[in-house]
Amino acid sequence: MAQDITKTLVLGGTGKTGSRIVQQLIDRDVAVRIGSRFADIPFDWLDQSTWVPVLQDVKAVYIAYQPDLAVPGAVDAIRDFTQLAVKNGVQQLVMLSGRGEPEAQDCERVVRQSGVDWTILRASWFCQNFSEGYLLEPILAGYVALPVADIGEPFIDIDDLADVAVTALTQPGHSGKVYELTGLRLLTFAEAIGEIARAAGRSIQYEQVPIETYTATLTEYGVPEEAIALMTYLFTEVMDGRNSTLTNGVEEALGRKPTDFSDFVQKSIALGIWAETPGGEEAGATRSPEIEPRQ
Template sequence: MTQNTQTTQNDQITLVIGGTGKTGRRVVERLTSLGRPVRVGSRSAEPGFDWQDPETWEAALEGVDRVYITYYPDLAFPGATEQVDAFSRLAVARGARRLVLLSGRGEEAAQAGEECVKKAGAEWTIVRSSWFNQNFSESFFLEPVLAGEIALPTGDAVEAFVDTDDIADVVVAALTDDRHIGKTYELSGPRLLSFSDVAVELSKATGREISYVSVTHEQYRAVLRENGLPEDFADLFAMILDGRNAHLVHGVEEALGRKPKDFADFAREAAASGVWDA
């Protein structure tokens, strides 16, 4: 009986939307190491997946039993709820039995997308994340770190940065273990950090001076505009400035029974990888 159950599980395809991204790539690696069939959902995959092109969704869902849903650029952005709703309903109609959604802590606009997943008719788990540690090594804060100056409209506000390895571990648990069905996990790291604190930790890890400079909201929107990035990204800093997430949560411990990774540990590991070598 156990062997038959395991065989059935190992035949189930998991679609990982954003499977080349920060959390998705790690989820793919973990599922693959467990012997689980995985399909990467991205525009460069075969078949391709594009949130802005619903005609690509059907092929990506062929034979899929469960789905990890990430939405780019952010679940709180305009239009995200409608697309997540339509996709979730289609996924269930095509046979998906479990949906795991990556959401954001304190993002009220994202909660509408969460409700769509819950109502789609499948088993579900919601994973609400704080800001990623890896934003400083794999994303939009990488170049400022390399340049030695992080200029952001955050003042002295604090955030409970969480590591994407922890997120991926929670997501994989939710995809593979029935104990997480119907749960909403809020994830954070083990301590609150201001961006000044972050700069100190990065300086220690890299052995060179990295400073934090506070800029106005409009100045930062101008920088985004100049670099061809969505200006709406600036609005996400409101969640840091108003203090809604200025407290620790314990979803990593609840889901995995262990403590989350500290930012200092992340910084040392990233520095050792050479990603910040000037």
């Protein structure tokens, strides 16, 4: 039976990475507390009065900052939370970070200088953005327009990321490590969409559009300005080729190769993610746009 005194707090515990980490920890009989605005003990990055309650009886924390470590104010929030966590007895921090973002590295330094055990997970763009996130609705509609040049990205399967996070949280030997997590190969967004289309038997058109056209479309959909600013930064600054390299972070942490993008596609097809329903409507077609490329 897991003991409450060793609770693990998973911030963003209902998000793409957090929900998977929570389930794995539960399966391992680790006492888990979900950090979410809608949890029994609510947590909100924008409301520091919610921080102390979720930290009670917590030994380890998985930190996933919403919406991204590159946004203004992220460093201060990470610093304030980290200091409070250590003050309240937290002994271990595992933080989700991004590749190629100087702002994210500033946040990493805060965690690394916390005085407790730490592990940094620098993730490339998620495979699941095509199946669970902001690209799902355009894929189902058969038309994906992005302001991205022919830059290769080593998309990481979130299941791999969750495996690494849980390993770092529950097994020795990962303290003081920075794991850069990538997939097995580089794919442009156009190539990734093409692979999905062929495997799913769908017609999906991909078009590279100017950033002005893309942001205007997001505005039309009612996406908040701060989310549009983040996507503009990621597509125009970070997607400049700086991350077009493969790493062995998954293998270093887990002793196995990362999941190939083709395997992710086949898993998604098996789940019916991109399938049409018997009535002709497409699964997930009514979902609202989500702008969480690395959460």
